[in-house]
Amino acid sequence: MKTTRRNFIQQTALFTSVFTLGFDWFESKGATMAIANEPGRFNAFLSIDAAGKIRLYSPNPEIGQGIKTAFPVVVAEELDVDWKQVEVLQANLDTQNFERQLTGGSGALKHSWERLRKAGASVRQMMVQAAANQWKVDASVCKTSKGFVLGPAGQKASYGSLAAEAAKLPVPSTVTFKDRKDYKIIGTRVRGVDNKDIVTGKPVFGIDVRKPGMVFAQIVRPPFGATLKSFSADDVKKMPGIIDVVSFKNKVAIVGTSTYEIMQARQNLTCSYGSDTPLEGNDTHQAWFDAGMKTDKATVQRKDGDFAKAISEAAKVIEATYECPFIAHSPMEPMNFFADVKPGSVILAGPTQVPQPAQKAVATLLGVPENTVQVELTKMGGGFGRRLNNDFALEAAELSSIIKKPVLVMWTREDDMGGGIYRPAVRYHFKAGIDAKGNITSFYLRGVGLNAGNSTRQDNFPVGAIDHVLIESVDQKSAVTTGPWRAPITNFLGFAEQAFLDEVAEAAGKDPIQMRLDLLARVKSNPVGKITYEADRFAEVIKQVAEKSQWKKKPGVHQGFSVYYSHFSYVAQVAEVQVKNGKPQVTHVTAVTDCGEVINLSGSENQVKGAIIDGMGHAMFAKLNFQAGVTSPTNFNAYRMIRGNEIPKIDAYFVDNGISPTGLGEPALPPTGGSIANAIYAATKKRFYKQPFY
């Protein structure tokens, strides 16, 4: 759409800057960067104007992991400018002019590190070359500092003054990166680029979308597994402010002029549902777990040696079963999406982490060409995986196409918590055989998930350190919808495994930390089969957390240990529990993280502490129940969220190794349930086998 392109240029003034480099934030095919004179296939842009102002156009809005700040930090570092010179702007996000691919979180920086550095270093090199040409010296004798090129005879030119000439130079094919000891921004505390908007209440979120002629809608969704037989909307339609009541795909949408009027009218809606099969309840799920544990049709995910023989010869066998319920993501901003479906043009706007799949799915749903569908992105009030599923965007588009109006579909908290796409419920059964010396010789895990796919991570520790291993999974199909939830699968597997290994260490008469280190030494010298982790990095976080937490050196303090590898990062934790008035209280968590290079120390600490609080809160309190396909509870009065008066002190440390950065939005969560449960056990001798603990 030509108008969009023109609007875009007018709005951002991007291509009127003297120097504009287009590059790719995320992986993509083809050339990785070029001087850009108009919107093209690139998904990020760096521009420098004659005054030296540097603007970075970010293709992805913030969901809370800090990428919108961290990515520009990497570019600015290699560009060698003062962070104060940099302005990060949200590119006008239309899927027609920007090829974009938003990632789910922790993988983002890992995939983008090289290309972000290259973008910054290339522009720096072009500035140096432009200055060298002007001064008639060799580029190799020029240096840069804070947005200036410095010549050998004391010459000094700002990037702004060089921008016009630099734009005429070829983009270098090879660049030299900074030595990390010269980093000035990376590793420091950089404040979030959206902070000012947040503290002054700017309307930047999905629920803040307002468009001319827009109406509001809420949608009543059926119980899981049920079909809508009939509904009575006569009383609803008579209510003030109600424009229409329509039904599609077993749902009933109430369309009106304001949120409160829709909420009131909704109370008068009666729906009648039916089902060919019995609707699911908690009992159904328990029966499926039981059946999954008994079946001989499990999928073998991994087999090393001969588990059956080894376990029969073990001096001691330890066995335990762990279980977690379905839980909701509960981002503070409930789901919502805007759609305006017109002949020849579809505009979608709202909080989704995956706009291109939304564009594709909506085009398919409506039977229109993909290039007529635009997705405008907003800031996201949290996601935790929920905004990777575009059900909310599809619903909004379908409703708009039926009512032929621009509409914002708003989910209430009850809709959001009762509406599915949950963290799958899973049951794990572990078995370990130890020999007379206390060494683990055999290890077994079966995961039975409800719509969980493979609920195991068969190539992760302690696999690789044990000769005889059998890992199996069973996936039971449920009508309850599921999706990724922060640290998918490992958010509970991490707890179950770390709690089980604590039990094994106790049975073997070993210190839990020393036991892990011994296993990792075995992996290093003589690994068994394929593994996904590096033994040295694993051992390093363990050693550091033992030291930082003064493991077993604090009399009267009960400590619990755990360590987990996920999203290419390693996190070791020691939790401390004190018993106050007969109740165990988690008072302190020490965490050591190896996520490679820490880009933004402020954001990184925030992610680690937030993930620990998240992991702790959900492990202790979160549970959804089911009866006849209906979820309960559906709001925060009965679904308990951890609060600020329930948090431990948290010390977050990072391993300083300069390795390419890896995930951080998720990895600190999986070990949390384990460190806390193990510390509570140390204090009370009570083990937890089910989440929630309370």
Next chain:
Amino acid sequence: MAITLTINRKKVSLDIDSNTPLLWALRDHAGLLGTKFGCGIAQCGACTVWVNGEATRSCVLPISAVANTQITTIEGLDPAGKHPIQEAWDELDVAQCGYCQAGQIMTAAALLKKNPHPSKQEIVDGMAGNICRCGTYHRIQEAVALASKKVKK
């Protein structure tokens, strides 16, 4: 019957159902989108505004109950972001997703208005009613303490 409120020092007349919660009056009728919907049952604090200077959950408060009162929303706290609480929030880089922070800030600013130099425990207790799903609680508490230092003794 129109109801007259004073929102951020401006008189606003709203001719809507007098049972409409203040939250939705602000968002859908007064064009003030900074106050956020989180739960609708006064459990999370995302919708916190001031009514005559008192931190109040706007999602369950009908506008009939606030006729002729002074309402302050996040947009009215200090549009330039120079309130000590706003400055502390930026300085300590509190927010992750940022969605709950308008409610956190309005709660914190009201707390400091009543008690300019709260103890650590008073801060923890005073902020315990507001949920932050991202878990930025440590920084919220640290930022209230920092803002309290910025407030003149």
